[in-house]
Amino acid sequence: xxxxxxxxxxxxxxxxxxxxxxxxxxxxxxxxxxxxxxxxxxxxxxxxxxxxxxxxxxxxxxxxxxxxxxxxxxxxxxxxxxxxxxxxxxxxxxxxxxxxxxxxxxxxxxxxxxxxxxxxxxxxxxxxxxxxxxxxxxxxxxxxxxxxxxxxxxxxxxxxxxxxxxxxxxxxxxxxxxxxxxxxxxxxxxxxxxxxxxxxxxxxxxxxxxxxxxxxxxxxxxxxxxxxxxxxxxxxxxxxxxxxxxxxxxxxxxxxxxxxxxxxxxxxxxxxxx
Amino acid sequence: xxxxxxxxxxxxxxxxxxxxxxxxxxxxxxxxxxxxxxxxxxxxxxxxxxxxxxxxxxxxxxxxxxxxxxxxxxxxxxxxxxxxxxxxxxxxxxxxxxxxxxxxxxxxxxxxxxxxxxxxxxxxxxxxxxxxxxxxxxxxxxxxxxxxxxxxxxxxxxxxxxxxxxxxxxxxxxxxxxxxxxxxxxxxxxxxxxxxxxxxxxxxxxxxxxxxxxxxxxxxxxxxxxxxxxxxxxxxxxxxxxxxxxxxxxxxxxxxxxxxxxxxxxxxxxxxxxxxxxxxxxxxxxxxxxxxxxxxxxxxxxxxxxxxxxxxxxxxxxxxxxxxxxxxxxxxxxxxxxxxxxxxxxxxxxxxxxxxxxxxxxxxxxxxxxxxxxxxxxxxxxxxxxxxxxxxxxxxxxxxxxxxxxxxxxxxxxxxxxxxxxxxxxxxxxxxxxxxxxxxxxxxxxxxxxxxxxxxxxxxxxxxxxxxxxxxxxxxxxxxxxxxxxxxxxxxxxxxxxxxxxxxxxxxxxxxxxxxxxxxxxxxxxxxxxx
Numbered sequence: 001x002x003x004x005x006x007x008x009x010x011x012x013x014x015x016x017x018x019x020x021x022x023x024x025x026x027x028x029x030x031x032x033x034x035x036x037x038x039x040x041x042x043x044x045x046x047x048x049x050x051x052x053x054x055x056x057x058x059x060x061x062x063x064x065x066x067x068x069x070x071x072x073x074x075x076x077x078x079x080x081x082x083x084x085x086x087x088x089x090x091x092x093x094x095x096x097x098x099x100x101x102x103x104x105x106x107x108x109x110x111x112x113x114x115x116x117x118x119x120x121x122x123x124x125x126x127x128x129x130x131x132x133x134x135x136x137x138x139x140x141x142x143x144x145x146x147x148x149x150x151x152x153x154x155x156x157x158x159x160x161x162x163x164x165x166x167x168x169x170x171x172x173x174x175x176x177x178x179x180x181x182x183x184x185x186x187x188x189x190x191x192x193x194x195x196x197x198x199x200x201x202x203x204x205x206x207x208x209x210x211x212x213x214x215x216x217x218x219x220x221x222x223x224x225x226x227x228x229x230x231x232x233x234x235x236x237x238x239x240x241x242x243x244x245x246x247x248x249x250x251x252x253x254x255x256x257x258x259x260x261x262x263x264x265x266x267x268x269x270x271x272x273x274x
Numbered sequence: 275x276x277x278x279x280x281x282x283x284x285x286x287x288x289x290x291x292x293x294x295x296x297x298x299x300x301x302x303x304x305x306x307x308x309x310x311x312x313x314x315x316x317x318x319x320x321x322x323x324x325x326x327x328x329x330x331x332x333x334x335x336x337x338x339x340x341x342x343x344x345x346x347x348x349x350x351x352x353x354x355x356x357x358x359x360x361x362x363x364x365x366x367x368x369x370x371x372x373x374x375x376x377x378x379x380x381x382x383x384x385x386x387x388x389x390x391x392x393x394x395x396x397x398x399x400x401x402x403x404x405x406x407x408x409x410x411x412x413x414x415x416x417x418x419x420x421x422x423x424x425x426x427x428x429x430x431x432x433x434x435x436x437x438x439x440x441x442x443x444x445x446x447x448x449x450x451x452x453x454x455x456x457x458x459x460x461x462x463x464x465x466x467x468x469x470x471x472x473x474x475x476x477x478x479x480x481x482x483x484x485x486x487x488x489x490x491x492x493x494x495x496x497x498x499x500x501x502x503x504x505x506x507x508x509x510x511x512x513x514x515x516x517x518x519x520x521x522x523x524x525x526x527x528x529x530x531x532x533x534x535x536x537x538x539x540x541x542x543x544x545x546x547x548x549x550x551x552x553x554x555x556x557x558x559x560x561x562x563x564x565x566x567x568x569x570x571x572x573x574x575x576x577x578x579x580x581x582x583x584x585x586x587x588x589x590x591x592x593x594x595x596x597x598x599x600x601x602x603x604x605x606x607x608x609x610x611x612x613x614x615x616x617x618x619x620x621x622x623x624x625x626x627x628x629x630x631x632x633x634x635x636x637x638x639x640x641x642x643x644x645x646x647x648x649x650x651x652x653x654x655x656x657x658x659x660x661x662x663x664x665x666x667x668x669x670x671x672x673x674x675x676x677x678x679x680x681x682x683x684x685x686x687x688x689x690x691x692x693x694x695x696x697x698x699x700x701x702x703x704x705x706x707x708x709x710x711x712x713x714x715x716x717x718x719x720x721x722x723x724x725x726x727x728x729x730x731x732x733x734x735x736x737x738x739x740x741x742x743x744x745x746x747x748x749x750x751x752x753x754x755x756x757x758x759x760x761x762x763x764x765x766x767x768x769x770x771x772x773x774x775x776x777x778x779x780x781x782x783x784x785x786x787x788x789x790x791x792x793x794x795x796x797x798x799x800x801x802x803x804x805x
Contacts, residue, residue, distance in 0.1 A: 044670055047589045064535070065589065065667055138683065220655055224681045226666045239659045241515045243535050 020261035030077035072228035090148025095155020103163025120153035162194035207262035318459035337444030337465035342492035343788035364743035377447035385423035389415035408437035430741030433711035534592035549594035558767035564726035572630035574763025582618035598767035608752035653702035
């Protein structure tokens, strides 16, 4: 095994970090300005050009309706990234609020809240998300909210641990002596000092959220067709695995690449903090 | 009749066993195991309750029916009944049963058994969803003598005779009728068919064993005795790729649901594709005319002309499929060819919309009185991919005439509720049935009420055919109904549902019944039998 933390490998580490950053910047570009990256229509196909393998004209080939797969991947970025951001946002806000409440209230409230969180953690997040979607209905935003709520428990636990750590600090005691109320201390003194680890966790969860959302859209719970969500692209190509490998393989590799890059950057943030 | 010719040819081909299979060894022999990969778990091993297409294929082998519908001639022949009479009003049917047929527990298939079955089916009610429609208006069965039974209806039931050939009205023994419905589903039933249930592992496989001593196959079946095979194994393989892979690698001898994308590949591998259009309501878009945008019929009529069925078949399906030429598919009783009304003509479609006051809006979609022409189409999931692909292509075709279509995938478990709520402008679907009465069951308030059909000549025709005992007069009503469904824009048929089966070249004698389900009694394997 090569020890990637060895000082001699530092430039290499820096290099792959830059590569990951660039790659994510490009993907963010897809989301914001898809027209710049692909001039072809992601929805309207040319039946005569169906199921063509990757070529210069169609970078990732075409699907069974003759739609350019690259255009669909590029235009799908907005949907999938937006959903991931919403999911992480919901998880961050809900999880942090619950964790903050548990850590600050203490005693029986803490015990009660954390047992609920334990239950949430014990159920696989995908299962919770599926159950929530059944109640919320299909669609990108619904999927995002469901994933957010399903992963909020992780945030709650990290947040609570941080709150307990910070609350033991002398300046909290000082604030209490100065006559500040509990909720004021929690919001003004505890919350800002716990933000670091929670934000790093958010970065880490971003990659996982993309994977989650792609999974759910793979199962057909995301945006209605013909919207080009990444998971739906992978799923739509399944029937053609024997005959048109690119339909499933290339969108899958795109998602894998994005998740790996997001994780790489999140790990780096984690190391920096430590 | 166009489609019957190739299907008859396919069957002849299989019987003759020419081609690669014959060269491999003409010593087709009894015994052995045939492995069939099916697309989904049958869920229920009671033929009377089974619903899905694959479930019916699995269950078909357990039971026999009173009559047999010959898929090639379209005629009704004898099976457990050797002859029958119906009164002209279609309210009373007398069946004369054959001698010697028994259920696998040894009890005879006699008039009392027939009566018990029909009484039991009525008691099952909604659990036997197909049978319930076949038996609507059932009053009683009268045992005239041990070999003669008379089935009576309170109101005319013209499709009953045809329905007696279906798997859903297959006969089971008294011991099974005594079981609760759920137990019958889980443990199977005692039937008189050529195969018996040996083992069922949910979501994995159904193993069936030959019934020795079976000797009452319908006349069109070559094999007069027991099945040749020792065993029949239905493996449940949901992924289309994997099914084809099993066939190619020799791990399966037959696969159901070969996707259009895989047929060329299967043929290139020296395997046989056998296809037959399913009788019944074709795949298409049906229009909920209680919704404001489509209520006046102009938009549906425009869509009728704008949908390019040939392009759907050429792009998404394979040459085994045919564009629809009516709301009924070609092998259905009473089908009339209305293909002339269904050619694509976007200019005519545009004309209809413009005349009706729909003008192009800001985003290219048409508007009328400030209302944008955007229609919700529901389709049921899980889907083999064909419904979604067809609708995505039709969405593009309709965009060209300024009609926006929004796809709403809907879980099939909610189908009944969806029809009840009617929360859609358009609904995608089909229904298998050999008899045209499916039109009444699908379109009218007496059945699913999918399109909120209102009183008028169409409803009259659909009701009239159900009670018409005279075949010629009934055919007239059915033809009128098909014509009105298209002309008034209630139904926009797209393509004919087709059963596409992949077969190993070693297998011969696989037959389609009239409902395009497979029958295995004639099946033999070339070369060494067993596995």
